[in-house]
Amino acid sequence: MKARILLRQLELPYERVQVDLFKGETRTPEHFARNPDGRVPVLELDSGETIAESNAILLHLAEGTPYLPTAGLGRTRVHEWMFFEQNRIEAELAYARFLHLSGRDEQLPEVYASRLERGSDALEALDRGLSDVALYAYVHCADDAGADLQRHEHIGGWIERVEAQPGFENDLEPLPAHASARPV
Numbered sequence: 001m002k003a004r005i006l007l008r009q010l011e012l013p014y015e016r017v018q019v020d021l022f023k024g025e026t027r028t029p030e031h032f033a034r035n036p037d038g039r040v041p042v043l044e045l046d047s048g049e050t051i052a053e054s055n056a057i058l059l060h061l062a063e064g065t066p067y068l069p070t071a072g073l074g075r076t077r078v079h080e081w082m083f084f085e086q087n088r089i090e091a092e093l094a095y096a097r098f099l100h101l102s103g104r105d106e107q108l109p110e111v112y113a114s115r116l117e118r119g120s121d122a123l124e125a126l127d128r129g130l131s132d133v134a135l136y137a138y139v140h141c142a143d144d145a146g147a148d149l150q151r152h153e154h155i156g157g158w159i160e161r162v163e164a165q166p167g168f169e170n171d172l173e174p175l176p177a178h179a180s181a182r183p184v
């Protein structure tokens with residue numbers, strides 16, 4: 001989602017190709033050739049070369065545009081928050097969200113509780129700091145993880161500012177029904 005937001009902000013045409021990870025489509029030889037780690041997102045360039053890791057995609061697209069400061073402390077600040085996003089938001093809050101939305105929190109209640117606690121702690125850190133699109137993706141839907149966004153003073157206003165930017169569109173899709181671990 002964050003790669004698509006930046007593509008639209010930069011007015012770069014793109015084609016969205018969906019890979020269903022719940023049907024094992026990320027673990028095929030074709031997909032390993034795109035990303036040896038077998039995950040999405042992957043950006044395929046016109047040259048056929050591929051870039052994995054959402055934040056590497058953002059940095060590649062933003063290079064030389066107003067969305068990324070040139071070398072120096074400004075760029076380092078962007079990197080700080082992008083590393084924070086990967087380590088704290090994605091590893092903890094996003095995983096809690098996946099467990100909660102797919103019903104796996106009922107099978108792994110202790111894992112879920114610990115990820116949610118650590119993810120909520122990361123939201124507090126974000127509330128004290130700053131923000132960008134890399135962080136927006138999993139923070140705007142923190143409620144999905146069972147986290148309480150209302151507890152944080154600044155995050156609501158920041159989400160509204162991100163959503164007010166030109167090119168913004170929330171095209172996040174819900175988890176498909178077959179992702180659920182809940183008995184039918």
Ligand SMILES: N[C@@H](CCC(=O)N[C@@H](CS)C(=O)NCC(=O)O)C(=O)O
Pocket residue numbers: 021026027038039040041052053054055086090
């Ligand atoms: N650090 C990576 C994480 C990517 C990731 O975990 N993708 C998940 C979906 S959100 C995935 O593709 N899982 C499929 C699999 O592990 O086979 C990034 O930010 O791009």
